[in-house]
Amino acid sequence: MQTVSSWKSFGGTLSVHEHDSVLCRCPMQFAVYTPPGLAGGGPQDDSRGDVHGDPRDAPLRPSTGTVPVIWYLSGLTCNWSNVMEKSGLQRIAARLGVMVVAPDTSPRGDAVPDDEAYDLGQGAGFYLSATQAPWSTHYQMDRYIVEELSELVFSRFPGDPERQGIMGHSMGGHGALTLHLKHPRTYRSVSALSPIAAPMQVPWGEKAFTSYLGDEQSEWAAYDACELVRKQPSAAGILVDTGDADPFLDEQLRPSLFIQACEAAGQSLNYRMQPGYDHSYWFIASFIEDHLEHHAATLLE
Amino acid sequence: MQTVSSWKSFGGTLSVHEHDSVLCRCPMQFAVYTPPGLAGGGPQDDSRGDVHGDPRDAPLRPSTGTVPVIWYLSGLTCNWSNVMEKSGLQRIAARLGVMVVAPDTSPRGDAVPDDEAYDLGQGAGFYLSATQAPWSTHYQMDRYIVEELSELVFSRFPGDPERQGIMGHSMGGHGALTLHLKHPRTYRSVSALSPIAAPMQVPWGEKAFTSYLGDEQSEWAAYDACELVRKQPSAAGILVDTGDADPFLDEQLRPSLFIQACEAAGQSLNYRMQPGYDHSYWFIASFIEDHLEHHAATLLE
Numbered sequence: 014m015q016t017v018s019s020w021k022s023f024g025g026t027l028s029v030h031e032h033d034s035v036l037c038r039c040p041m042q043f044a045v046y047t048p049p050g051l052a053g054g055g056p057q058d059d060s061r062g063d064v065h066g067d068p069r070d071a072p073l074r075p076s077t078g079t080v081p082v083i084w085y086l087s088g089l090t091c092n093w094s095n096v097m098e099k100s101g102l103q104r105i106a107a108r109l110g111v112m113v114v115a116p117d118t119s120p121r122g123d124a125v126p127d128d129e130a131y132d133l134g135q136g137a138g139f140y141l142s143a144t145q146a147p148w149s150t151h152y153q154m155d156r157y158i159v160e161e162l163s164e165l166v167f168s169r170f171p172g173d174p175e176r177q178g179i180m181g182h183s184m185g186g187h188g189a190l191t192l193h194l195k196h197p198r199t200y201r202s203v204s205a206l207s208p209i210a211a212p213m214q215v216p217w218g219e220k221a222f223t224s225y226l227g228d229e230q231s232e233w234a235a236y237d238a239c240e241l242v243r244k245q246p247s248a249a250g251i252l253v254d255t256g257d258a259d260p261f262l263d264e265q266l267r268p269s270l271f272i273q274a275c276e277a278a279g280q281s282l283n284y285r286m287q288p289g290y291d292h293s294y295w296f297i298a299s300f301i302e303d304h305l306e307h308h309a310a311t312l313l314e
Numbered sequence: 315m316q317t318v319s320s321w322k323s324f325g326g327t328l329s330v331h332e333h334d335s336v337l338c339r340c341p342m343q344f345a346v347y348t349p350p351g352l353a354g355g356g357p358q359d360d361s362r363g364d365v366h367g368d369p370r371d372a373p374l375r376p377s378t379g380t381v382p383v384i385w386y387l388s389g390l391t392c393n394w395s396n397v398m399e400k401s402g403l404q405r406i407a408a409r410l411g412v413m414v415v416a417p418d419t420s421p422r423g424d425a426v427p428d429d430e431a432y433d434l435g436q437g438a439g440f441y442l443s444a445t446q447a448p449w450s451t452h453y454q455m456d457r458y459i460v461e462e463l464s465e466l467v468f469s470r471f472p473g474d475p476e477r478q479g480i481m482g483h484s485m486g487g488h489g490a491l492t493l494h495l496k497h498p499r500t501y502r503s504v505s506a507l508s509p510i511a512a513p514m515q516v517p518w519g520e521k522a523f524t525s526y527l528g529d530e531q532s533e534w535a536a537y538d539a540c541e542l543v544r545k546q547p548s549a550a551g552i553l554v555d556t557g558d559a560d561p562f563l564d565e566q567l568r569p570s571l572f573i574q575a576c577e578a579a580g581q582s583l584n585y586r587m588q589p590g591y592d593h594s595y596w597f598i599a600s601f602i603e604d605h606l607e608h609h610a611a612t613l614l615e
Contacts, residue, residue, distance in 0.1 A: 021559070021590040023600045101402035101599065258322070289322040298402065299324045 014169060017042065023107035024049030027097060036153040036161050037120035043162060044093035044115045048107045051078050051171050081111045081312035082172035083305065084158065084200070086192075088183030088207075089217075090136040092117045096182070099294035100301045109309045112172050116158055118184065120151040132217055133224055139212075140188030141236045143225035152225060155188075155236075159196060178202035178308035182297055183261075187212055190238035190251070190271075197247040202311035204252035204304045207259055207292050210271035213237045217265050239274040246280035252307045253282065254300050256290025315466060318343065324408035325350030328398060337454040337462050338421035344463060345394035347407050347414045352379050352472050382412045382613035383473035384606065385459065385501070387493075389484030389508075390518075391437040393418045397483070400595035401602045410610045413473050417459055419485065421452040433518055434525055440513075441489030442537045444526035453526060456489075456537075460497060479503035479609035483598055484562075488513055491539035491552070491572075498548040503612035505553035505605045508560055508593050511572035514538045518566050540575040547581035553608045554583065555601050557591025 019028040025048040034041040083106075085096050093115040096102065106113050119125075119138030126147040128134035138154035167174050179200040181189035186208020193203035212218025213233050222233045234240040255268050262268070268284060275282040290296040320329040326349040335342040384407075386397050394416040397403065407414050420426075420439030427448040429435035439455035468475050480501040482490035487509020494504035513519025514534050523534045535541040556569050563569070569585060576583040591597040 020592060020594060020596040021557075021600070022596040027596060098595075099399050101405065103596075103599065104402065256322075291321060293321060294399070295321040295323040295328060295404075298404065299322070 014165060022046065022103045025103065025107050027103060029093060032165060034120070034157060034161060036157045037125075038151050039120045039122045039125050041120065041157070041162075042093060042117055043166075044097050045166070045170055046097065046103050046106050046113045047170060048080060048110045048112065050110070051080065079171045079173040081176035081178065081309070082166070082174075083111055083113050083202075083308050083312075084177065084179040084181075084189070085113055085115045086140060086158075086179065086181030086185030086188040087115065087118050088181070088185050089118070090131050091185075092136075095294065096297070099298060101298050102301055102305065105302050105305045109305060109313065111305065111309060111312065112170060113305075114162075114166055114172075116154075116162055119154060125151045128224075133221060137184065137221065139184060139218075139221045139225065139236070140192065141222075141225055144232070145225055145227050148225050155192065158188075159192060159199065176201065176312040178204075178312055180204040180206070180304055180308065181208070182206045183266075183292065184209055184217070186210070186253075187218075187236075187238060191236055191241055193249065193251075194238065194241040194245060194247055195235075197245075197249065201249060202308040203247075203249055204307050205254075206297050206300065206304065207255050207261070207266055208238070208253060208268070208271075209266055210253070211237065211239045211267045211274075213240065214270060215265045215267055239270050242271070242274045242278050242280045246275070246278040249311070250281040250283060251275070252304060253284045254287055254296075254303070255285075256287045256292065256296050258289055259292040259296075261292055315470060323347065323404045326404065326408050328404060330394060333466060335421070335458060335462060337458045338426075339452050340421045340423045340426050342421065342458070342463075343394060343418055344467075345398050345416045346467070346471055347398065347404050348471060349381060349408045349411045349413065351411070352381065380472045380474035382477035382479065382610070383467070383471075383475075384412055384414050384503075384609050384613075385478065385480040385482075385490070386414055386416045387441060387459070387480065387482030387486030387489040388416065388419050389482070389486050390419070391432050392483075392486075393437075396595065397598070400599060402599050403602055403606065406603050406606045410606060410614065412606065412610060412613065413471060414606075415463075415467055415473075417455075417463055420455060426452045429525075434522060438485065438522065440485060440519075440522045440526065440537070441493065442523075442526055445533070446526060446528050449526050456493060459489075460493060460500065477502065477613040479505075479613055481505040481507070481605055481609065482509070483507045484567075484593065485510055485518070487511070487554075488519075488537075488539060492537055492542055494550065494552075495539065495542040495546060495548055496536075498550065502550060503609040504548075504550055505608050506555075507598050507601065507605065508556050508562070508567055509539070509554060509569070509572075510567055511554070512538065512540045512568045512575075514541065515571060516566045516568055540571050543572070543575045543579050543581045547576070547579040550612070551582040551584060551608075552576070553605060554585045555588055555597075555604070556586075557588045557593065557597050559590055560593040560597075562593055
């Protein structure tokens with residue numbers, strides 16, 4: 014693992030790293046925000062002037078203390094930078110004393126299959142394990158996050174593997190919901206902003222699943238939040254926000270299908286429709302504090 | 315004036331506008347964040363769910379109430395988007411009930427003189443009135459902001475012209491300090507992040523002033539914060555933050571010269587050196603809340 018960049022932010026450290034992924038068969042980048050105070054008195058010591066946790070001054074892994082880890086999965090076309098630059102999460106993570114990890118949304122590079130469309134190929138990994146050519150050799154984003162990147166992060170950063178949550182936006186909301194439902198003991202808390210909540214029944218999901226998984230819809234169900242929650246609801250309470258000015262709401266997100274599935278399955282869901290908000294990072298920034306606090310309520314209890 | 319974009323953000327509205335500037339002789343864009351609640355009970359009504367103030371739903375200018383206006387001047391290469399996307403100011407402006415206006419940093423367009431360097435020409439207006447060819451026909455950024463854009467903003471947005479503050483970053487910090495010192499009754503509060511605090515004595519300023527103003531250094535003094543504060547200190551308390559990991563600190567910013575000038579002139583200055591921070595928006599985001607509160611302490615008193 015190589016550290017590409019590192020900046021002090023709200024007393025903690027935002028750092029970007031690159032490693033050679035075995036599962037994705039390409040170099041992959043990810044970003045980590047570590048809150049202040051880790052090398053000192055633990056995450057409760059969140060004094061903003063503290064310089065510990067900055068790799069320019071101290072080892073990346075502090076000598077004492079671990080903190081909860083919240084995985085943030087991004088949407089179509091994004092990489093680590095969108096949420097780290099535009100959501101304002103660092104202030105909140107610093108205050109709560111939690112780490113946030115932002116993986117990329119797909120394998121990337123000249124050797125990786127791609128498509129001209131924004132919603133297939135690079136930037137559009139859909140957090141699944143592709144089985145179809147030409148995608149299957151590189152597109153293994155669910156296993157990459159749950160297995161490979163997780164092992165790397167917990168070996169190099171002061172995160173507590175017993176206290177993990179997962180959240181995401183749009184395609185990343187789909188990723189967060191499905192990875193939580195499949196791994197509820199790993200990702201103990203979950204939330205989503207504008208998630209693609211029923212991918213088997215919307216154009217984005219149908220296109221991606223057909224390309225990556227083939228025509229057999231029985232193969233798709235393992236990556237559909239509505240199907241998963243019907244079969245295996247979790248004990249966690251799920252928080253979902255969408256904006257009623259989101260141009261993708263009715264065609265691509267379809268939260269009502271997920272609401273119905275949760276009700277039928279007895280899944281606890283706090284669904285909120287936010288008036289006037291769209292699909293953008295202006296929406297994310299406005300509500301991400303509620304989401305991080307939702308996770309902290311479970312992970313810091 | 316045309317509205318290019320508008321988004322709901324933290325209950326208020328972020329909007330981007332374009333107008334034909336008479337002084338800059340080209341179309342100019344700027345962004346405005348208006349806090350929630352303006353059409354209702356005034357700025358104290360900052361309920362996040364309020365949809366008033368959104369031009370999709372209501373007139374841009376509400377029927378009652380005005381709020382303080384804080385001008386944010388950006389640094390080299392930037393336009394309105396950097397601070398609005400990366401600083402997180404909307405949350406704070408919504409809470410405080412203040413409006414923030416972010417102008418561009420220069421005239422722009424194919425008809426506007428430019429230079430290949432990032433620190434001259436488009437994106438590098440230095441908040442002055444150029445007197446030298448080929449710059450003088452378009453580069454009038456100080457008068458553009460103080461006169462033309464101000465008149466436009468107060469005619470179209472619910473800002474209170476009696477309660478204005480000004481702040482900025484790097485080249486924009488230079489702009490904020492100099493415009494405040496020259497117009498202390500207009501911009502009653504002032505602060506700067508990583509300002510070019512002594513432009514006559516640093517490479518960025520020497521290059522820009524020579525190009526825009528000519529070789530006669532007596533013409534430069536009207537745009538140098540150190541020179542201005544010696545001649546006409548203001549009654550305001552100035553807040554300045556810099557980071558000690560800022561690569562431009564010693565060569566281009568030189569805050570010590572401004573500190574000395576303030577001391578000699580009896581100018582009230584709260585100068586803070588922030589350990590571990592650099593010149594980036596990660597630094598700005600970490601401290602902009604202190605700056606907006608500094609302005610609010612004067613403008614909301």
